[in-house]
């Protein structure tokens with residue numbers, strides 16, 4: 001379980017200030033919804049948390065994002081192990097060009113996790129899970145547990161060897177979730193993870209999030225207010241690159257302090 | 271019944287445009303068939319003369335005595351193409367990966383247009399550069415290794431051709447890489463993969479069909495290149511190719527000799543047979559490449 005705090009975060013795209021000083025403590029073991037009108041910087045904020053932001057050209061970031069007290073923007077930070085702690089679901093899922101099994105096993109493989117490390121991840125996901133001294137068996141157990149936790153196991157257990165690209169988009173998104181769980185992610189970031197999905201797949205992802213939130217911090221961007229109402233324990237409202245208001249979901253939805261939040265919640269602003 | 275007649279009109283229109291769109295395809299296919307028919311007809315006397323196998327495998331090229339052994343030209347063409355690709359493929363694929371995945375934006379902005387210009391430079395110019403730069407260099411290299419060479423040899427030809435096809439392959443591979451969705455890279459980086467792992471495991475895997483297509487194009491270019499090779503290869507038929515010995519390719523042979531000494535009996539037939547062999551090899555090669563591509567696409 002890790003703790004995330006963001007301090008005085010500024011982001012500039014080509015010199016234009018897009019995030020204007022964000023300070024935020026992400027509460028542990030809960031679902032945090034980032035809401036706000038289009039273009040307000042939700043995606044930017046989320047991608048600054050795992051430094052995917054720097055893939056875009058000409059971005060400058062100041063301030064800090066601390067995970068368990070370690071600043072991810074520290075030049076000496078171990079970016080790989082920090083990213084490993086944060087599973088990431090993008091708007092459109094991307095299955096790796098290999099089998100369903102290998103998609104989930106990919107992370108443990110590149111991180112060269114041995115049988116003990118693999119068992120440890122499996123046990124943290126499911127205390128009752130099988131363990132094995134044999135790395136291959138341990139990996140197979142872990143893949144199963146991750147797929148179960150992502151709510152995909154029953155649909156794919158007969159065809160773990162077939163290409164992941166043949167899954168439906170909703171299944172692919174749950175596969176991304178399983179992939180993230182397998183590296184031992186301690187927190188899940190989602191950028192509108194259900195926006196490409198049909199209502200049933202959306203419901204499935206939401207259910208997995210709910211179930212996982214007893215163990216994980218989940219930060220998700222959404223522009224569907226009803227989804228935020230259904231899921232969120234904590235809500236962050238942003239407007240034009242500024243953090244306007246944040247707090248427990250009931251408070252933000254029922255008695256927001258700021259006029260702007262009230263108008264957005266009522267649907268006057270889009 | 272206006273609606274009815276207008277529907278009929280639209281259906282007819284659809285039918286006609288369907289046919290019009292097919293015409294260019296039919297012309298292209300027709301051309302290919304025509305090439306084969308003409309070349310086969312022209313080389314018929316050699317094909318059916320009973321000693322065609324000898325034409326393919328003999329190294330005796332003595333037109334005035336009626337001996338047309340094409341083997342040195344066939345193996346010469348293969349050797350030049352093979353060596354060219356050995357030199358060009360690693361360089362161009364690695365350079366494309368570097369440019370697309372790792373290079374800073376400014377370098378990209380300069381390099382990409384330059385590469386596209388290089389890809390369009392006519393082959394005579396590459397040939398001239400080969401004469402000025404590569405022939406003396408290879409000669410010096412041979413000297414340093416204790417090998418006596420004029421510098422007009424297989425190695426020089428392959429070097430010039432490699433320089434020529436690198437921009438072509440590089441440019442296509444770069445386009446293929448650029449078309450791979452950014453999500454592919456992000457998905458891996460977010461799992462804690464390094465840039466190189468993301469490139470190697472996913473980007474290159476997704477790009478493989480495109481890379482193969484680019485290489486095929488490079489091979490076809492090298493295989494059929496005439497001018498640049500003629501200028502630097504020495505043009506002496508050698509039955510056993512060797513880096514520092516001269517080489518004579520099929521296209522160079524045809525370009526050199528066609529139109530000259532055609533009074534010699536069967537000479538034109540032999541040249542047409544050389545052209546037919548060139549066509550058949552290229553056709554087979556492209557066909558094989560297509561099969562590979564289809565299989566790869568089906569896999570993922």
Ligand SMILES: Nc1ncnc2c1ncn2[C@@H]1O[C@H](COP(=O)(O)OP(=O)(O)OP(=O)(O)O)[C@@H](O)[C@H]1O
Nearest residue numbers: 013014018037038039040041042043044045056223
């Ligand atoms: N790579 C980039 N280069 C330049 N400007 C960018 C880039 N990415 C985003 N922006 C700008 O930064 C601002 C915030 O964008 P961001 O994608 O974070 O918004 P968002 O809240 O996620 O919007 P949406 O709900 O539409 O996804 C926008 O004005 C956008 O135009």
Ligand SMILES: [Mg+2]
Nearest residue numbers: 042043044191
């Ligand atoms: Mg967004």
